[in-house]
Amino acid sequence: MKEIYLDNSATTPLYSEVIDLMNRVQEQVFGNPSAMHEKGIAAEKVIDTARRQVARVLAVSDQEIVFTSGGTEANNLAICGSARRNRKRGSHLITTVFEHPSVLNCFRYLEREGFTVSYLPVNQDGLIDLEMLQCEITSATTLVSIMHVNNEIGSVLPLAAIGPLIKIKNPRTLFHLDAVQSFTKLPVDPLGWQADLISCSSHKIHGPKGAGCLWIRKGTLMDPLFHGGGQELGMRSGTENTAAIAGFGLAAQLSENDQRDKTAKMMSLKTAFLREIEKQGITFVINGPNPDNAAPHILNLAFPGFKAELLLHSLEEKKIYVSAGSACHSRHPKPSHVLNAIGLQDDLPASSLRFSFSALNSLAEVTLAAHETADTIRHLKSLINQ
Numbered sequence: 001m002k003e004i005y006l007d008n009s010a011t012t013p014l015y016s017e018v019i020d021l022m023n024r025v026q027e028q029v030f031g032n033p034s035a036m037h038e039k040g041i042a043a044e045k046v047i048d049t050a051r052r053q054v055a056r057v058l059a060v061s062d063q064e065i066v067f068t069s070g071g072t073e074a075n076n077l078a079i080c081g082s083a084r085r086n087r088k089r090g091s092h093l094i095t096t097v098f099e100h101p102s103v104l105n106c107f108r109y110l111e112r113e114g115f116t117v118s119y120l121p122v123n124q125d126g127l128i129d130l131e132m133l134q135c136e137i138t139s140a141t142t143l144v145s146i147m148h149v150n151n152e153i154g155s156v157l158p159l160a161a162i163g164p165l166i167k168i169k170n171p172r173t174l175f176h177l178d179a180v181q182s183f184t185k186l187p188v189d190p191l192g193w194q195a196d197l198i199s200c201s202s203h204k205i206h207g208p209k210g211a212g213c214l215w216i217r218k219g220t221l222m223d224p225l226f227h228g229g230g231q232e233l234g235m236r237s238g239t240e241n242t243a244a245i246a247g248f249g250l251a252a253q254l255s256e257n258d259q260r261d262k263t264a265k266m267m268s269l270k271t272a273f274l275r276e277i278e279k280q281g282i283t284f285v286i287n288g289p290n291p292d293n294a295a296p297h298i299l300n301l302a303f304p305g306f307k308a309e310l311l312l313h314s315l316e317e318k319k320i321y322v323s324a325g326s327a328c329h330s331r332h333p334k335p336s337h338v339l340n341a342i343g344l345q346d347d348l349p350a351s352s353l354r355f356s357f358s359a360l361n362s363l364a365e366v367t368l369a370a371h372e373t374a375d376t377i378r379h380l381k382s383l384i385n386q
């Protein structure tokens, strides 16, 4: 049976053009980008091209893009770097309870350093109460960090409304958004949303692992995490991973081409999957927002009475790859903090699978995957009833 990969929120296959470019860069552009001779200048040029490609997608200045090793590092730099640097102004920070661990664990760490953190709850659709957010912001609040798209349930946070609301209450409060799941999939508008810091990752958009970036609005006061040679505007010391950065830049450009068509395709794949599984007449629950209002590529379903791990491995035997909770949890099964946060009861969190799509999937693949998922449920049910 042909493989069907529906775990695109965990990571994506690379575009072939990206692999070709990275191979060429690895072979031919091996100079240290900081070196003064032509080998260094060639590597620097490759990085500058990638910086322009990423900046173009975000419609920001390329001088504001800092390359990192991925979304996790971008989130750590944004949160720890800004909180520590602005501590004299205040030590209150705000985030939500259902962020990615690379955000939540930064805040937990900062609490140990003496910061006070407000964790905003989310409702069953994975949305926050904007009035509550506004009430929480005080003159001591230096940072609000909120994700654009939740990686487990696909809720889309209304950042266009959130940014201005933060700035009205306290113009000096920085606004960080984790755009790892939305970059090149949904429009991201740094300036319109009055954001100051935006995290993006390469391997979610058909680029290589080990690359990502933080957009830092010009003039934002930040401490670096790494101290060293002062690369990346002094914000990220260390010799740059030229090939990965080049691959990230090209992946951003390719993903952004016909972005609307690709987003529409992912949405139609998700809808087709859902329609097919509905037709099969098995019992399931949609976790989180109405799929029509959610991110185009993420669908989280609970199959009451069936352990997610068992379902995942049964599908794996058919070469269909999905995830239970998020990638970070699936190897160490524990209740998903996201599914708990949206109030899922009883055994539903432990019976939930995430199906995540990319524009490289086909309609035939997702229809077959829905059919096979239903078949797996029927088969397991027949074994239980024996």
Ligand SMILES: Cc1ncc(COP(=O)(O)O)c(C=O)c1O
Pocket (backbone or CB within 6 Å): 009, 010, 069, 070, 071, 072, 073, 075, 100, 102, 147, 149, 150, 151, 178, 180, 181, 201, 202, 203, 212, 327
């Ligand atoms: C919302 C979100 N933020 C951050 C990350 C971390 O990104 P990376 O894997 O590039 O470190 C992920 C990865 O799953 C994510 O989904």
